[in-house]
Amino acid sequence: MKKQRFVLLGLGLLLAATSAFSQTVVSKAKIPFDFIVAGKTLPAGEYAIQKLELAESTLAIRSSDLRTQMMAQSNRCEALNAPSEGKLVFHKYGEQYFLAQIWSAGNPSGRELPKSQREVEVAQDYTVQNVIIVADLR
Numbered sequence: 001m002k003k004q005r006f007v008l009l010g011l012g013l014l015l016a017a018t019s020a021f022s023q024t025v026v027s028k029a030k031i032p033f034d035f036i037v038a039g040k041t042l043p044a045g046e047y048a049i050q051k052l053e054l055a056e057s058t059l060a061i062r063s064s065d066l067r068t069q070m071m072a073q074s075n076r077c078e079a080l081n082a083p084s085e086g087k088l089v090f091h092k093y094g095e096q097y098f099l100a101q102i103w104s105a106g107n108p109s110g111r112e113l114p115k116s117q118r119e120v121e122v123a124q125d126y127t128v129q130n131v132i133i134v135a136d137l138r
Contacts, residue, residue, distance in 0.1 A: 027086045027102060027135035028064075035090060035097040037061060038072045039116040049088075049102055049135075051111065059102070059111060074111040077101060082108040086135035091119065093126035102135070 030046045046064040051057075051074075062069045082105075089101035098119045103110040115123070 027088065027104060029086075029088050029133050029135035031088070031133055033097050035099055036116070036118065037070065037099045037113065039118050040070060042068050042070070059113075061099075072099075072113055074102070074113050077110045077112040079103070079108045079110065082106050088133045088135050090131040090133070091123075092129040092131045093119070093122045096122055097131060098122075100130075105136075 028046065028048045031044055033044050035042055035044075042061070042063070045068070047068075048062050048064065050060045050062075052060065057074055057076075059072050059074050060069070061072060083103045084105060086105045087103045088099065089103070090097045091100045092098075098116070099113055101110050101112045
């Protein structure tokens with residue numbers, strides 16, 4: 001009997017921890033070019049970007065075919081006006097794209113990814129261009 005209670009308690013804690021790290025979809029988008037997040041190059045394709053509920057600064061980035069998955073740290077950023085549609089903002093240097101910001105429609109708070117060492121190095125040789133991809137929730 002004591003062993004069963006211990007097992008049930010363990011399962012309950014496991015379920016609580018799992019739900020605590022559940023994810024909220026921020027946006028989905030089809031990205032037509034390879035791009036870099038936290039120093040890792042991701043192939044072009046359709047992606048879902050989610051934030052963890054308890055660790056809001058952590059983003060989960062997954063391709064629709066689940067072949068590409070990663071986690072990245074982000075910071076909160078604010079806009080004066082909430083965007084009318086969700087969007088992903090990329091910094092483009094030459095032919096390299098770096099994911100920089102994620103915005104949800106109607107929300108003046110977004111997520112901003114810190115510049116990786118690779119982006120800092122590339123930025124020394126090129127002028128940055130912002131490339132915006134419209135994102136939506138599905």
